[in-house]
Amino acid sequence: MSAPMKKAMTQISLPVISPRSSSRSPCTKDSQQCDVSQVFDQRICPSDISYDDFFQKYLLQNKPCIISSELTQDWLSRRHWIDGETGKPNLTFLKENFGDAVAPVANCGQEKFSSQCKEEMRMSEFLDYWGNYMSKGHPRSQKCLYLKDWHFTKAFPSYQAYSTPVYFLSDWMNEFWDSRTDSHDDYRFVYMGPKGSWTPFHADVFRSFSWSANICGRKRWIFLAPGEEEKYRNKFGNLVYDINSDELNDPKQYPCYSQSAARIEVIQEPGEVIFVPSGWHHQVHNLEDTISINHNWMNGCNIKRCWNFLEQELSDVQREISDCRDMEGWQEQCQLILKASSGIDYSEFYRYLITIATHRMDFLQLEQNSDGPNEKQNLKLVQYIMQSLI
Numbered sequence: 001m002s003a004p005m006k007k008a009m010t011q012i013s014l015p016v017i018s019p020r021s022s023s024r025s026p027c028t029k030d031s032q033q034c035d036v037s038q039v040f041d042q043r044i045c046p047s048d049i050s051y052d053d054f055f056q057k058y059l060l061q062n063k064p065c066i067i068s069s070e071l072t073q074d075w076l077s078r079r080h081w082i083d084g085e086t087g088k089p090n091l092t093f094l095k096e097n098f099g100d101a102v103a104p105v106a107n108c109g110q111e112k113f114s115s116q117c118k119e120e121m122r123m124s125e126f127l128d129y130w131g132n133y134m135s136k137g138h139p140r141s142q143k144c145l146y147l148k149d150w151h152f153t154k155a156f157p158s159y160q161a162y163s164t165p166v167y168f169l170s171d172w173m174n175e176f177w178d179s180r181t182d183s184h185d186d187y188r189f190v191y192m193g194p195k196g197s198w199t200p201f202h203a204d205v206f207r208s209f210s211w212s213a214n215i216c217g218r219k220r221w222i223f224l225a226p227g228e229e230e231k232y233r234n235k236f237g238n239l240v241y242d243i244n245s246d247e248l249n250d251p252k253q254y255p256c257y258s259q260s261a262a263r264i265e266v267i268q269e270p271g272e273v274i275f276v277p278s279g280w281h282h283q284v285h286n287l288e289d290t291i292s293i294n295h296n297w298m299n300g301c302n303i304k305r306c307w308n309f310l311e312q313e314l315s316d317v318q319r320e321i322s323d324c325r326d327m328e329g330w331q332e333q334c335q336l337i338l339k340a341s342s343g344i345d346y347s348e349f350y351r352y353l354i355t356i357a358t359h360r361m362d363f364l365q366l367e368q369n370s371d372g373p374n375e376k377q378n379l380k381l382v383q384y385i386m387q388s389l390i
């Protein structure tokens, strides 16, 4: 999920914040050290990598990777959602089973606040559009629509379209949002888009991790290591919308772009799963008619990055409205703006941490008081949780 939840936006009036008109000098900020040539030099085969290895090599090091399609071969969605003969999306199955649902749909040709214009659409309507667009050969003259950020698991909880791969199971974000009674949100999504649909340049919500599995179709991913995105800001501090745009070559508009390093690009094939680390900006293009499933998540490996992001966001908000610092309720106002622009404020983040810690304390307490035959298994679980608490 690229942008934070927009709901709060409609409730309060916001000052316009230029994302990074900060005091930091964009051209000199170091990006995360990363040997570009080695990032996607191979596909990881799930049978060759244990959870512990994945934890050490990718989660802790915040390094992207692609896992081969064996990881998704048993998923129901890989059978039901694809036409076995053509490998194309099975629009008939999707319409019959999910046609009445409503999902957000972006217009890939229309920019709105550095994102794409989105509106809610009935699935059956979107699928009819998609079938028609496909059969005409994806004409440039017609709208290119992209169904994205659809909370599929929430909409169809009893349909087991997939199972979350073990590498991504330690997921505090969805654990917290699932446990809430005051919110019906989660960070589990389905994307469906024709050839040519795309997602603009961004980093993920709260600077969380994401994983994304191609059910069918292929995607081109363009990645920048954290910090490198600073070279893609215009003179006002705003990030470029489309990383392939010619306007980047105008030094008057993008003064730091000439200092940018090589991008990291990879093509994700059907069934493969990509891991997107925290704070890595990326842009994604569907090279074919594509369906994907993705989650945003957070755990002990990236919690500090996410917290630091929130701190930075708040300090940007405070600087932006510093002229009314003496006003009563200024701090509260800053938190309101933070919530609207980033999707979360300090008190919600605090509740999040307390909930996760409490779940672990309860679990450990329970372990202490039991000594049944599952002891060994339980100890392994405790070790797993302790590891994810680092």
Ligand SMILES: O=C(O)CCC(=O)C(=O)O
Binding pocket: 001, 002, 191, 198, 199, 204, 210, 211, 212, 219, 276, 282, 284, 285, 292, 294
């Ligand atoms: O597949 C896409 O279009 C975007 C996915 C994405 O940005 C993500 O998984 O973080």
Ligand SMILES: [Fe+2]
Binding pocket: 001, 002, 202, 203, 204, 210, 276, 282
């Ligand atoms: Fe993303």
